[in-house]
Amino acid sequence: MNAERVIEISSLNKSFGDFKALKNVDLDVSLGERIVICGPSGSGKSTLIRCVNGLEHYDSGSITVDGIALSAPRGVERVRAEVGMVFQQFNLFPHLSVIENLTLGPMKARGLSRKDAEALAMTYLERVRIPEQALKRPRDLSGGQQQRVAIARSLCMKPKIMLFDEPTSALDPEMISEVLDVMVELAQEGMTMLVVTHEMGFARKVADRMVFMDGGEIVETGTPSTVFEAPKSQRFKTFLDKILQH
Ligand SMILES: Nc1ncnc2c1ncn2[C@@H]1O[C@H](COP(=O)(O)OP(=O)(O)O)[C@@H](O)[C@H]1O
Numbered sequence: 223m224n225a226e227r228v229i230e231i232s233s234l235n236k237s238f239g240d241f242k243a244l245k246n247v248d249l250d251v252s253l254g255e256r257i258v259i260c261g262p263s264g265s266g267k268s269t270l271i272r273c274v275n276g277l278e279h280y281d282s283g284s285i286t287v288d289g290i291a292l293s294a295p296r297g298v299e300r301v302r303a304e305v306g307m308v309f310q311q312f313n314l315f316p317h318l319s320v321i322e323n324l325t326l327g328p329m330k331a332r333g334l335s336r337k338d339a340e341a342l343a344m345t346y347l348e349r350v351r352i353p354e355q356a357l358k359r360p361r362d363l364s365g366g367q368q369q370r371v372a373i374a375r376s377l378c379m380k381p382k383i384m385l386f387d388e389p390t391s392a393l394d395p396e397m398i399s400e401v402l403d404v405m406v407e408l409a410q411e412g413m414t415m416l417v418v419t420h421e422m423g424f425a426r427k428v429a430d431r432m433v434f435m436d437g438g439e440i441v442e443t444g445t446p447s448t449v450f451e452a453p454k455s456q457r458f459k460t461f462l463d464k465i466l467q468h
Pocket residue numbers: 238243261262263264265266267268269270
């Protein structure tokens with residue numbers, strides 16, 4: 223594996239009032255690495271990945287993405303140009319068509335002409351296998367289709383890193399696999415990915431490393447095969463027993 227570090231998180235701390243959401247979190251990610259982050263609700267998973275692209279401020283520690291410190295001048299803006307994010311709730315613009323959702327960023331932030339932005343958008347809609355939905359509004363699509371639009375929209379910005387925060391947990395069960403399939407393809411193409419998910423089949427298939435969080439800390443990391451077979455900590459074991467029952 224290429225050892226170039228694209229994300230360096232060091233001694234990260236974050237509180238909401240008196241509540242410590244992140245406690246001394248350290249995490250380095252190499253170029254092309256696929257990391258799956260799991261852990262109980264409230265363990266700090268969203269807070270951690272939101273910190274990576276500056277959606278959440280942190281109190282102390284440091285984050286460097288592709289050599290850019292978030293704390294540097296225009297750090298957040300420069301980091302966001304490298305990082306795409308997909309949320310549980312899709313976050314598409316409801317008043318815009320699918321293709322307008324995809325062309326907005328490239329035209330505004332990357333200066334593409336409408337024609338070029340539309341060609342790019344169609345390429346990615348084909349990649350996520352819904353080119354025929356281009357002219358519809360998000361509300362006329364299924365949840366699985368909307369999430370694939372959200373992924374395509376992120377890819378149109380040519381990110382170097384993709385963050386996913388429980389991308390399938392708002393979906394009806396029959397739509398989960400169509401979204402995971404797109405994510406697996408992305409992983410196979412070499413995208414660097416940080417994925418918060420409890421889809422352990424996906425983790426087994428693509429994760430280079432699993433990160434288990436609990437109580438704002440990274441409790442354990444390891445390859446899927448080692449952690450699924452023999453988690454070191456009782457907390458991870460209890461968590462896995464619970465989710466693998468379902
Ligand atoms: N904006 C906020 N204000 C106050 N507390 C928050 C806020 N965001 C998250 N928290 C708290 O921080 C903890 C970690 O949240 P989060 O990172 O969303 O956990 P997870 O994604 O693992 O479920 C939770 O206890 C949550 O209630």
